[in-house]
Amino acid sequence: MATSPQKIVIVGAGPAGLLFAHYLLHRRSQQYQVEIYDRRPDPRQVAVSERRSFPISLQERGLQGLRGIPDLEAAIAQQSLPCQGTVVHNKQRSREIRRQNTVLAIDRNTLVLVLLEELSRRYAAPQVQLRFNHACETLDAAAQTVCFKTPDSQESAVHYDRLIGADGAGSQVRDLLAAHHGLQSAQALVPDAYKSIFLARTNPDQGIDLANNRIHTANLNQDVRIVLAPQPGDRLHGAFVFNAEKNPFADLTTPTAVQAYFAEHLPTFGALLSDAEAQALLERPVARLTTITCDRFHEGDRILLVGDAAHAVSPSIGQGCNSALEDIVILNQLLDRYDDDWAQVLPQFSQQRVPDAHALRDLSDYAFPRTPLLVLEFFLRLTLGRKLHQWFPQQFQPFVFDLVLDTNLSYAEVLRRSSGWINKVKRSMTVESPLT
Numbered sequence: 001m002a003t004s005p006q007k008i009v010i011v012g013a014g015p016a017g018l019l020f021a022h023y024l025l026h027r028r029s030q031q032y033q034v035e036i037y038d039r040r041p042d043p044r045q046v047a048v049s050e051r052r053s054f055p056i057s058l059q060e061r062g063l064q065g066l067r068g069i070p071d072l073e074a075a076i077a078q079q080s081l082p083c084q085g086t087v088v089h090n091k092q093r094s095r096e097i098r099r100q101n102t103v104l105a106i107d108r109n110t111l112v113l114v115l116l117e118e119l120s121r122r123y124a125a126p127q128v129q130l131r132f133n134h135a136c137e138t139l140d141a142a143a144q145t146v147c148f149k150t151p152d153s154q155e156s157a158v159h160y161d162r163l164i165g166a167d168g169a170g171s172q173v174r175d176l177l178a179a180h181h182g183l184q185s186a187q188a189l190v191p192d193a194y195k196s197i198f199l200a201r202t203n204p205d206q207g208i209d210l211a212n213n214r215i216h217t218a219n220l221n222q223d224v225r226i227v228l229a230p231q232p233g234d235r236l237h238g239a240f241v242f243n244a245e246k247n248p249f250a251d252l253t254t255p256t257a258v259q260a261y262f263a264e265h266l267p268t269f270g271a272l273l274s275d276a277e278a279q280a281l282l283e284r285p286v287a288r289l290t291t292i293t294c295d296r297f298h299e300g301d302r303i304l305l306v307g308d309a310a311h312a313v314s315p316s317i318g319q320g321c322n323s324a325l326e327d328i329v330i331l332n333q334l335l336d337r338y339d340d341d342w343a344q345v346l347p348q349f350s351q352q353r354v355p356d357a358h359a360l361r362d363l364s365d366y367a368f369p370r371t372p373l374l375v376l377e378f379f380l381r382l383t384l385g386r387k388l389h390q391w392f393p394q395q396f397q398p399f400v401f402d403l404v405l406d407t408n409l410s411y412a413e414v415l416r417r418s419s420g421w422i423n424k425v426k427r428s429m430t431v432e433s434p435l436t
């Protein structure tokens with residue numbers, strides 16, 4: 001006898017929510033009806049300039065998530081550039097750190113757009129329904145309803161069989177679980193703030209042509225760094241990251257002053273900065289980031305948190321999105337193992353994933369050092385340490401970045417193998433852990 005499909009309501013049309021929709025419909029499209037709600041407007045209808053943007057490096061963990069859905073990786077690859085390593089630019093010279101595996105550098109909003117377009121190309125209502133401009137407001141777990149509000153204050157209550165909180169670091173679903181269902185969660189502000197930045201990749205007049213298959217970065221000092229990824233159209237998109245208490249823009253009031261700052265401190269990138277972008281940088285708001293730590297990612301057998309809603313981390317080692325997509329791979333494995341019995345899948349997901357998420361927070365907070373001496377040691381370990389590992393694999397472990405970026409070892413295992421370095425950096429810093 002045919003059973004009626006389960007209604008899965010996903011709050012948040014970010015990378016995690018959209019990839020989960022793909023997986024659910026791909027596994028059993030007759031068994032699930034997916035409704036996705038997002039508080040923002042439909043990105044297919046919003047001009048690019050209105051969207052927040054920064055590049056994401058997708059490495060093995062994230063790419064594995066895309067590979068589970070036929071042709072999805074190819075669709076994403078068409079909109080991104082493959083990078084085989086990083087160039088660290090200093091005033092005097094630049095040095096290259098190669099990666100074993102290729103990463104795909106893609107703009108966060110382009111990633112979302114492709115996931116969305118592919119979803120609506122493959123499935124139609126009633127299997128998938130998309131509702132934008134709907135902000136999750138309240139939740140009644142006993143009645144299995146979640147309420148949304150539109151910008152014109154229309155409210156709607158939606159029934160669900162399962163509710164997925166994929167609504168990012170500021171998750172309302174998580175906050176409601178914490179307020180009414182005993183979920184233990186903690187938030188901490190990342191000490192860094194950032195501004196998105198958009199540069200040209202080449203400046204023929206000055207003979208600058210940065211490689212379009214490398215991430216480009218520079219560390220001005222322990223308080224300021226810039227990370228840029230090549231994008232289609234000979235562009236570099238990235239983030240200008242700084243200690244939130246020492247905002248270098250605080251003293252810059254004109255585009256000329258911004259140009260002069262870059263010319264003095266980051267000359268290579270200064271040569272790629274247009275006057276219009278210098279002006280836009282002044283006006284672009286400073287973004288702050290939070291880390292999220294939870295003691296579990298589910299409530300009963302009906303509500304689940306994934307991605308940043310469950311475990312947002314500092315972007316310092318570029319794992320937020322990769323781990324969000326990896327969540328979906330793990331959920332899919334559990335749905336396979338328990339034959340789509342969510343009552344078993346949800347607690348198993350928490351049991352397996354919470355230790356990884358806590359490990360990832362430590363790795364993200366402490367893999368990259370802040371003191372000048374440790375920054376020097378960091379680069380030595382990345383270069384000389386890698387050689388030593390090749391020559392004496394028994395005596396020298398791969399460095400933490402190589403374990404995170406070039407393997408799919410669990411984050412808990414990476415932390416275990418890298419505990420010496422992580423503890424050393426931790427001791428040199430005063431960042432407090434929000435929940436242990």
Ligand SMILES: Cc1cc2nc3c(=O)[nH]c(=O)nc-3n(C[C@H](O)[C@H](O)[C@H](O)COP(=O)(O)OP(=O)(O)OC[C@H]3O[C@@H](n4cnc5c(N)ncnc54)[C@H](O)[C@@H]3O)c2cc1C
Pocket residue numbers: 011012013014015016017037038039040054055056057058108134135136137166167168169170171172173194239289306307308309315317318319320321322323324
């Ligand atoms: C500067 C920067 C660089 C980064 N670089 C990398 C990188 O190189 N590699 C990497 O892996 N990660 C990176 N990240 C992290 C990555 O962007 C996030 O981890 C990833 O976007 C998380 O995906 P998500 O789907 O869980 O959440 P999000 O991308 O935050 O999506 C959440 C969605 O939920 C919606 N939403 C929020 N609240 C509500 C509500 N109340 N009701 C309805 N909808 C709601 C939002 O509108 C949004 O669409 C970077 C982040 C930053 C800031």
